[in-house]
Amino acid sequence: MSEATTLERQRRRAKRTAAILALVVVAFYAFFFVKHLL
C-alpha cells in the first residue's frame, strides 16, 4: 500500500476522531445547560 493511501486513511480516521470529540463537547455543554434548566 502506498504512503499516500496510508495518509488518506489516517486523515479519514482523524476526521472520525474529531467528529466524536465534537459530539462529546456539544453533549457536555447541553448536559450542563439543560441540567440546570430543569
Next chain:
Amino acid sequence: MSEAAVHHDHHEAHHPSGIMRWLTTTNHKDIGTMYLVFSLVMFFIGGAMAMVIRLELFQPGLQWVDPQFFNSMTTMHALVMIFGAVMPAWTGFANWLIPMMIGAPDMALPRLNNWSFWILPFAFTLLLLTLFMPGGAPAGGWTMYPPLVLQTGAAFPFLIFAVHFMGASSVAGAINIVATVFNLRAPGMSLMKLPLFVWTWIITAFLLIASIPVLAGAVTMLLTDKFFGTAFFSAAGGGDPVMFQHIFWFFGHPEVYILILPAFGIASAIIPTFARKPLFGYSSMVYAAASIAFLSFIVWAHHMFTVGMPLAGELFFMYATILIAVPTGVKVFNWAATMWQSSMTFETPMLFAIAFVVLFTIGGFSGLMLGVTPVDFQYHDTYFVVAHFHYVLVTGAVFALMAGAYFWLPKWTGHMYDEGLGKLHFWLSTISVNVLFFPQHFLGLAGMPRRIPDYAVQFADWNMVSSIGGFAFGVSQLLFVLVIVKCARGGVKATDQVWEGARGLEWTLPSPPPYHSFSTPPAPATIDGGYR
C-alpha cells in the same frame, strides 16, 4: 459550497503570498507562527494593563485611575493573559512542534486549524472594544461571579460572546491535536515513545474538551439570566449564585492545568538536552501528568472554601488538593534527578527551565498552604493568593514559554539568537519578577485584600517595591522582542540539530524546516533513542 471545497483541495498546490497567505493558510507552521505572534501582542496588551495596576498601587491613595477603571484593568488583564497570551502561545507551540515531533506532514484537520486561529482576533476585538463602551470594560473579575457581573454595562454581551469564541477556538484546537496525535503518528511512534511535550499536550487537550463546555454553559446561563428572564443564579427567582461559583471552578481548576501542563512538557524537553542525559523516569512523568489532570477535576471547591459548605466537603477538597503535591513532586524530583551528575551547560533555554523548576515549586508550596482549609480562611482574597498564582503562571507558564521560545527559535528561523541578549533578558526577568511578586506574599499575610485601588499605609513599602519590580519586568520583556526580531532577520546559521544534546524527530529536519515536514514518514530507526 462544493465548488469552494473543490477549490480548497487544490489550494495546497500553490501558496498565496502577502496577506492571503496568512488568511488562507492551512500550514501548521504558518498557523503556529500566527498563534505565537498573536500571543506576544496580547502579552504586551495584558502587560500594559498590569503596568496601570502597579502604577496605581505604587503609593496608597487614588492617584492615576478611578476605582471602576482599576477594576476593569484587573479583570481585563486576567482575561487577556489567560485566554489571549498563555493559551494561544501553547497552541502555537503545539502547531509548530507536534507534527514535527510525531513525524506527520501537518495537523490532521488543517482547515479547522485555520479557523481555530482566526476566531481569536475576532474574540479579542470584541473583548478589547469594551474598554470604549458606556459603563466601561467588565470590572467584576475574570471569574464573572453573579450578581456582580450582571451589573456590567453595554460590555456584558460582548464579554459573554468573546468568552464563547475563545472557548470555541480552544476546543477546535484541542480536537485537532487529539485527532492528529492519535491518527497521524509515524509508523513505530508508539504512545510511550512520544516526546513529553506531546504527551502533556494530549492531556491538556482532554482537559480543554472536558472543561470548556462547562464554562460555555455557565456564561450562557449568565446571558439568559441577564436578557431572557431566567433565574439560574438569582436567589430572588429560586436560583443560586453560589452554584455559578461551583460551575465556574469546575472549569477553572482544570484551566489552571491547561496553562501549566504544556510547561511541564517544555521543561522535560529542555532539561535532558542541556544535561545531556535521558529524562529520568519517562513513564512516571506521563502517569504523573495524567494523575494531575484527573485530580484537577475533583478539587474545584478549594477556590471557594470561605463561601460555606459542609465540613465533609471542605475536608474532601482539602485532602484532594494536597494530594496533587504527590504527582507534582514526582515531576520536580525527576527533573532534579535528570540534572544530577550530568554534564550541564547553561544556555538561555536551560536557565529559563531551571528557573521554572525552582520558582514554579515556590508557587506550588504556596498553593499547598492555600489548600489547607483553616488557613485559607485567612489567606482568601488577599495578596497572598495573587503572589501564589503569579508564581505559578508567570515564573511557571510564562518562563516555560520563554525557555521553549529560545530552545526552538533556531529551528524555526534557521538562525541562532543572540545568546548575550538572551542571558541578559533571563537575569533581568528573573530578578525583577521576584522583586515584583515575592513581596506580595508579605502583603497578603499582613492582610492586604486583592482587587483594590487603594490600601492602608502599612502596606505602602512592599507595594512600592513590588511596583518597581513590575516596571523592571515589563521593560525587560522588550529585550525578548529584540532577540526574536534579530533572530528572525538573520544571524549565525543554525545547524539541523542546533543543540549538542538535542534528541527527537524535529531536530532531524533542516533549520528552518521545509514547508511540509514529513511528506514521507521518518524511518522507524530515527524514532528510538530520543531524550523524550
